[in-house]
Amino acid sequence: SNYGQLADENQRLIINKHLAGDIDNLAHLLKDISSKYRYASDFTIFGLKAALVEVMSVFPVYRTYVSKEGVSKADRECIQRVIAKTKEKIPFFINELLNELSFIEKFLLLEFDEHLNQEDKDKWLHFVMRLQQFTGPLMAKGVEDTVLYVYNRLISLNEVGSTPSKFGVSVEDFHGFNQHRIAYWPHTMSGTSTHDTKRGEDVRTRINVLSEIPEEWESYLQKWQEINDPKKDCVGGLDVPAPNDEYFLYQTLLGAFPVDESEYSTFVERIKEYIIKAIREAKVNTGWLRPDDDYESSLIKFVEHLLNKSEDNEFLPAFRPLQRKVQYYGVFNSLSQAFLKLTSPGVPDIYQGTELWDLSLVDPDNRRPIDFENRAEFLKEIKTKIESDILGLIEELLQTPETGKIKMFLIYQALQARREYLDLFQRGDYQKLIVMGSLKNHIVAFSRKWGDSTAIIIAPRLLTKLVNEGENPLGEQVWRETRICLPSGSSLVWKNVITQQNLKEEKEDTLWIRNVLNHFPVALLINEQGETNNDSEPKVDSHN
Known part of the structure; x- marks a missing residue:
């Protein structure tokens, strides 16, 4: 079945089985108010209830946030889409519901008539607030706890x-x-x-x-x-x-x-x-x-x-x-x-x-x-090996991924970087980076920048066509001519804070993936303006 159709059907099922009394109450609230309007006075409880069921069964979000402060642009668009979709899908033989649906839309958007007194305005708002209380549970029971176990594509x-x-x-x-x-x-x-x-x-x-x-x-x-x-x-x-x-x-x-x-x-x-x-x-x-x-x-x-x-x-x-x-x-x-x-x-x-x-x-x-004790021991071991032989540790982790330590190592290193470069990750801007080469669709790359600090984030994707089972997605044999185009004026010198290795490129506008993903499957490169990286031998790429 179509997912949208399944969601609609199951939300209607939940309404009829578990929310029928609540829908009755909402319909009576609506009828009480509509009876005061010449153009809505002939609406029946049955018609209003049927229209409410149609609207709520196609509601695409947990709830809107309409309040006495008004209706946000996003909520207005959502409500208008819901009513339009409902009008499109109701069977031709119940076209008389179109007027009820327009009336409900007017209510949900708080489009008060000019002559409406404050008491009646409060009733409108009460109806809207009550309806908003039910769309959340309806989504939870109809979609989360039903459709997500049926639509198994x-x-x-x-x-x-x-x-x-x-x-x-x-x-x-x-x-x-x-x-x-x-x-x-x-x-x-x-x-x-x-x-x-x-x-x-x-x-x-x-x-x-x-x-x-x-x-x-x-x-x-x-x-x-x-x-x-x-x-x-x-x-x-x-x-x-x-x-x-x-x-x-x-x-x-x-x-x-x-x-x-x-x-x-x-x-x-x-x-x-x-x-x-x-x-x-x-x-x-x-x-x-x-x-x-x-x-x-x-x-x-x-x-x-x-x-x-x-x-x-x-x-x-x-x-x-x-x-x-x-x-x-x-x-x-x-x-x-x-x-x-x-x-x-x-x-x-x-x-x-x-x-x-x-x-x-x-x-x-x-x-x-x-088992937190087990995790504490793993972390202690990882921290010790980072200090003594990080590349040896990485090789060991790649050979024994079943332990999960490779994930813990990555989380630890990334969190260390977030702590050291707090503003960069909390407040730094975001720039997508262009990837070139025949394997460009296998890389996600972006930069974060704040003040003099820049981070480049590189992660692989869709690897089943790229490496055989048992092979790591690392180095020149895998990534060949794949490269990232950096903005002009970018640094030549970077530090990969995951592997603690320094990297130096020959061209400021090109970053070769083979040089970056040569030890570990993801990379977090950081440069602080003026950093020279003289403390260890840089990696220089000699290819054009």
Whole structure:
């Protein structure tokens, strides 16, 4: 189904099941006021209620913020779009609702009639404030807790505040988002995991890999379905799991599969608990109010078959090659995601435990106790090795990504830079950088500048077509002639604060990726005007 259609249908479902009384009250409020207007006095409770249901079922945001101070430009545009969309989609046989919809629009925009007294104005505002209280819960129950478990095209997109129908963004869109943010919300929170996310940040980055290899993903999917078809029970004439639930399950397993063998038995139990919550939230084959015990027990049995390590289970050997692949490339996706969060406009938020790989699922799974002692030991070890042999440490981290220490190292180094260059990251301007060369679409690059300090941020993307599984996206063999065009007058001398290595280029307007991403997959270059970097041997590029 179309995502927008699913969202509309499920918001209407929630209205009818859980908010019917509240809609009745709103309709009576509206009727009480409309009866005083000649052009609206013949509106019925039924008509007003029907119009309200149509408006609320297509509401695209959690809420507007109309108040006695008035209506903001953004809220005005949102309300006008909602009413226009509602008028377009209502069936021709209920065209009589068009007048009711126009009346509701007038209310929501606080377009008071000239003769209206203060008491009636207060009633208008009361109606609007009451309606705004319900659009948030409606979005939460209708979309967050229903559609995000039904629209399973790529479940990494099914996140709180996301738009699952928006399948990826261009680098240009990313820069546009950051430029808008620095102009209007420079200190807003940048979060990638919270207590309320549908799946951990590193689960999403793994699943995102599937978007780069759709043919391979489809091939594996067909193979798995063939292997697992005999394991399905028949309940009520239908195989369990239903195709949509099975598709959801495979993506979940790819995203959350543990890196540590010792966690496997716990993982199986977590998946069983999670999948029951997911299908109940979907409200298609079972639900919280009326659980289908037969469907649920058959699905649990199916999961146990899939994850059983016995020799006669054909699924795991067929599953692990793709799982290892998305895990491998997911590491680089995760590093880029964490790095861009830490260097883009906004205040980065690191949810507890996500200093290492976050392979958690929705609550209560993402609220399990965190081993802080373990993380403190890891950080102590990382800090010691940074001081003694940072390049040796980086090589070790790249060879053992499963520990998650590589992510902790990156977060630590980036946070150190943010602390040292506070104004640069909190107040510095944002400039997208032009990338040249045949691999330009595989790099995100921008600069931050404040006073005499400049930072250049470089992160790779879409690596499945760039390096083989097991190869690191580093050095000349990978990046060849890929380069960043810098503004004229830029420094020749930079320090990569992630690797602590100095870099010197021959041309002030060119930065070669092969020289920058030669030890670690992302780079944070910083220059302070007049810095000479005489304290260590600079890296000089001799190529044109």
